[in-house]
Amino acid sequence: MNEKSALACRACGxxxxxxxxxxxxxxxxxxxIRDMTEIHFNASTCQVEGEIVPAAEINLGSxxxxxxxxxxxxxxxxxxxxxxxxxxxxxxxxFAGMPFIIxxxxxxxxxxxSRDATGExxxxxxxPGMELDVREHAFLLSSHQIGYSFxxxxxxxNILFGGQGMYMDRFVTTGAxxxxxxxxxxxxxxxxxxxxxxxxxxxxxxxxxxASVTMDVEFxxxxxxxxxxxxxxxxxxxxxxxxGIQSMYVHHxxx
Amino acid sequence: MFCIGCGxxxxxxxxxxxxxxxxxxxxxxQTAGSAPSAPQPSMPPPGMPPAGMAPPVRSQPVPVITxxxxxxxWCGAAVDVSQGSCPKCxxxxxxxxxxxxxxxxxxxxxxxxxKLQIGNSSCQIEGTYVPVADMKLAAGDSVYxxxxxxxxxxxxxxxxxxxxxxxxxxxxxxxxxIMTQAAGPGHIAFSKDAPGELxxxxxxxxxxxxxxEHMLLAATSNxxxxxxxxxxxxxTRNDKDTEVHYPIxxxxxxxxxxxxxxxxxxxxxxxxxxxxxxGQSILVKPTALVFKDPSVDMHLHFEQPGALYSMWGSWGNRxxxxxxxxxxxxGIQSVFERIxGExxxxxxxxxxxATQW
Numbered sequence: 210m211n212e213k214s215a216l217a218c219r220a221c222g223x224x225x226x227x228x229x230x231x232x233x234x235x236x237x238x239x240x241x242i243r244d245m246t247e248i249h250f251n252a253s254t255c256q257v258e259g260e261i262v263p264a265a266e267i268n269l270g271s272x273x274x275x276x277x278x279x280x281x282x283x284x285x286x287x288x289x290x291x292x293x294x295x296x297x298x299x300x301x302x303x304f305a306g307m308p309f310i311i312x313x314x315x316x317x318x319x320x321x322x323s324r325d326a327t328g329e330x331x332x333x334x335x336x337p338g339m340e341l342d343v344r345e346h347a348f349l350l351s352s353h354q355i356g357y358s359f360x361x362x363x364x365x366x367n368i369l370f371g372g373q374g375m376y377m378d379r380f381v382t383t384g385a386x387x388x389x390x391x392x393x394x395x396x397x398x399x400x401x402x403x404x405x406x407x408x409x410x411x412x413x414x415x416x417x418x419x420a421s422v423t424m425d426v427e428f429x430x431x432x433x434x435x436x437x438x439x440x441x442x443x444x445x446x447x448x449x450x451x452x453g454i455q456s457m458y459v460h461h462x463x464x
Numbered sequence: 465m466f467c468i469g470c471g472x473x474x475x476x477x478x479x480x481x482x483x484x485x486x487x488x489x490x491x492x493x494q495t496a497g498s499a500p501s502a503p504q505p506s507m508p509p510p511g512m513p514p515a516g517m518a519p520p521v522r523s524q525p526v527p528v529i530t531x532x533x534x535x536x537x538w539c540g541a542a543v544d545v546s547q548g549s550c551p552k553c554x555x556x557x558x559x560x561x562x563x564x565x566x567x568x569x570x571x572x573x574x575x576x577x578x579k580l581q582i583g584n585s586s587c588q589i590e591g592t593y594v595p596v597a598d599m600k601l602a603a604g605d606s607v608y609x610x611x612x613x614x615x616x617x618x619x620x621x622x623x624x625x626x627x628x629x630x631x632x633x634x635x636x637x638x639x640x641x642i643m644t645q646a647a648g649p650g651h652i653a654f655s656k657d658a659p660g661e662l663x664x665x666x667x668x669x670x671x672x673x674x675x676x677e678h679m680l681l682a683a684t685s686n687x688x689x690x691x692x693x694x695x696x697x698x699x700t701r702n703d704k705d706t707e708v709h710y711p712i713x714x715x716x717x718x719x720x721x722x723x724x725x726x727x728x729x730x731x732x733x734x735x736x737x738x739x740x741x742x743g744q745s746i747l748v749k750p751t752a753l754v755f756k757d758p759s760v761d762m763h764l765h766f767e768q769p770g771a772l773y774s775m776w777g778s779w780g781n782r783x784x785x786x787x788x789x790x791x792x793x794x795g796i797q798s799v800f801e802r803i804x805g806e807x808x809x810x811x812x813x814x815x816x817x818a819t820q821w
Binding site for chain 2: 230236238327328413
């Protein structure tokens with residue numbers, strides 16, 4: 210709930226004085242967070258700075274913490290204490306090329322994060338009971354109230370041709386609400402699928418989904434009649450729930 | 465006389481400012497008597513009134529309304545300015561166009577979620593960094609597109625292949641061997657994995673346009689897709705290694721149509737266009753070329769120092785240009801790749817002109 214005079218949402222930074230940009234096909238553009246917008250969570254605040262490659266600067270209250278992967282920390286104040294979050298299945302993850310060390314920064318103090326590519330920061334306040342699956346390496350930071358685990362992408366087809374590796378990050382909120390910030394390449398769009406509604410998405414463009422959304426890779430056979438054709442793989446996402454995509458995606462050389 | 469870049473006093477014979485390197489604009493004789501101008505900001509302040517009231521420093525970008533009212537400044541379609549944006553190409557109407565004094569015009573601004581109408585189908589352009597073209601295909605309408613640009617589609621949209629003439633030669637040149645075609649009804653969206661601009665290019669009946677390879681995102685199926693040999697190449701030799709380089713690619717795409725159609729091109733960075741008069745030439749970085757009218761001639765142009773040039777066996781200060789000669793329209797992008805082999809020892813090349821310093 211925001212005050213009437215507020216220009217941006219306290220929880221996610223979305224500007225409140227402009228209307229949502231929704232395409233006719235139902236995709237909502239991730240709200241363009243105004244430069245220097247402040248977002249509140251627990252006893253901490255987060256300011257999103259810059260527009261082309263935005264940085265998230267966190268002012269951690271004492272007792273608050275955020276966790277993040279390698280190579281996203283931009284700067285920090287000296288007194289911010291760092292530690293390592295131990296995860297189960299570390300060996301499996303290392304084998305799959307995932308970071309198996311997640312770093313935790315403990316307040317009070319300021320710390321800032323950014324990622325090395327043009328894109329958008331997607332601010333997702335998570336409420337108790339929410340479960341979100343995120344493409345590996347796409348998460349920038351998460352507040353300590355959120356539980357972090359990972360799920361293996363189901364099915365060999367999905368792993369080999371899904372274009373997004375073997376694991377997806379899963380964020381679960383149990384007791385208290387928390388803040389999750391993702392980084393998407395290019396522009397980010399979100400769409401809510403009704404139960405049973407499906408959409409075909411380029412696997413490299415998948416960014417996040419509610420755990421209730423299922424994902425299957427489907428092949429589109431393209432015969433050229435000469436070399437026996439080629440295959441195009443697309444991920445079929447089936448609702449109910451939200452699906453987030455990014456408009457710039459990494460090429461995957463499977464075909 | 466003062467430099468407009470840094471304000472340093474200049475002597476009349478200088479072509480460049482010695483302090484900051486800014487080119488000196490020699491005022492025509494009738495204005496030479498006017499008072500020396502103070503250093504000007506390099507960009508017009510926001511909200512500056514359009515043409516006519518602009519300050520007389522003409523080497524700065526000045527917003528001018530280039531198209532007549534009722535005509536879209538980008539695609540030339542007949543429009544009603546009160547509509548806000550052009551229904552054919554999505555350009556925002558009623559805005560001054562940014563045209564540099566040199567003659568280049570910037571791709572006009574487009575509102576996020578701008579909608580283009582193509583017959584019974586429509587296309588919405590979403591996003592600003594890496595824009596997405598979201599097409600709503602009516603039953604019976606179809607589009608074709610290259611690999612790696614399909615972002616998402618409705619389950620009922622069918623995709624199939626479109627065979628191209630001369631498949632073999634194209635594959636050797638690293639071009640897509642097949643184009644994929646999607647048929648309506650339903651939604652299908654395209655994007656490319658690079659920050660840049662999406663150029664909606666309306667092809668009028670009987671019009672043709674040449675587009676550099678790999679720039680096409682999607683096109684409506686009534687636009688015929690053809691290609692031709694660019695005949696722009698050079699050969700380098702290092703000992704016994706001979707290599708042929710194609711700075712704008714071996715082939716160029718040519719699109720033509722008997723009925724109005726839409727091309728969606730994706731180019732990196734910002735896009736600028738200009739129309740060259742008959743016989744007028746301009747030198748551009750070969751890899752910056754995006755599109756041109758078929759009437760525009762192109763060939764290589766070398767610019768290099770004389771006498772001493774090969775003393776060290778180094779060609780690092782040789783410039784390789786693409787010379788474009790009018791009449792016709794050309795489009796360039798501000799992000800371009802390095803040309804491979806540019807500074808190596810060249811043995812043969814396609815038709816070229818040269819300038820020695």
